[in-house]
Amino acid sequence: MATESTTDQPTSPPLRIGVALFPGFQALDVFGPLDCLNILSWTHTNMSMSILAATLDPVSTQIPESPHTIGQHVVPTHTFSSPPPLDVLLVPGGLGTRGSPPELLQVIDFIRTVYPSLKYLITVCTGSGVAARAGVLDGRRATTNKLAWKEITALGPNVSWVPRARWVVDGNVWTASGVTAGIDATIAWIEEVFGAEMALEIANGMEHTRHTDPEVDPFADLYGLA
């Protein structure tokens, strides 16, 4: 299936975006990429954005087992059991990816189920560990958060993990390194799909100093990898 997907070129723009949320997701893993996509929608009029979760109750960024921490609640639009058609699924990371709480297991099941119909899967930070647990990274090159490297890579023994990478593209799967790397990966994805001019306009509008080379990764050195 993975091999098929790499040769399955999309024929229409991938405008139907979904995000899989779970308690304890990392806020910026989601809203870095989504801010880019929100801006893209100012000039692309047929986009849709679905926020998927186990239920329609607002989902908090707060770490479930640490009630002293602060968080914010985001409102889902769909449940994993009633998803809309999607071209792209974004999977964030965060401390909520630890262990096997029921909501996270639903995310993993959803990724496994929906992946064959996606044009692109994008993960940010430890979100690649969630995708790995769904089996969809098997046989692929991928990266993840560098501080959580050992913990996450152990979740995907059949994944070819790349330690020095701001992000990695393998077929239709884009995996970004930690948190803000998701912004760079998303802008690079927009460049590939919607063109360099659109990507540059979004980056400049966000006043974002881009990492444009996916192989330049100061955090791989910082954390003693590669």
Place this chain on the structure above:
Amino acid sequence: MATESTTDQPTSPPLRIGVALFPGFQALDVFGPLDCLNILSWTHTNMSMSILAATLDPVSTQIPESPHTIGQHVVPTHTFSSPPPLDVLLVPGGLGTRGSPPELLQVIDFIRTVYPSLKYLITVCTGSGVAARAGVLDGRRATTNKLAWKEITALGPNVSWVPRARWVVDGNVWTASGVTAGIDATIAWIEEVFGAEMALEIANGMEHTRHTDPEVDPFADLYGLA
């Protein structure tokens, strides 16, 4: 009042954070800074985070007058008419800062009312235009989004606008340039208040390549300012 505030040093850590939301706020203006503060709360156990809005209904990032655009909904915790005690108020920007919709006028009134009791006011992007309209930037140095420079600076004729700045600090008011500059400003604020080690730990955990010099601003050049 502005002069008093610059000499009014806080005596306890500013842990009670609030964010003022309105329809059409820029997602990353909020969740860049909040991700930094969320991480701060992992080690600072007395923090609180209040999401303030005109009502308790979820607030969308969608541009109100552009229903074809996509957006996400965030859940408020308090209304402007029943705010909790706050040490810090964060004011984001976004296309929702245009004109005078009722919800935005409530934000402006709230900033004017709450400012004297704040330890810090932090604005991101065109959020400084909202603060300027509240009068709290009068006589101060401040910056804003560089692409929206003319439009926003016109809102504060008594503000000393700084065109070449990733962010500006004047007394207890921190104003960041466009969108992702809010991440750098917030990490710099954490450095000032909670120390350099904490700031570095957060930046590295987010794998964020910081702008550490507030006067280095490639976007001032890009947009022909300064």
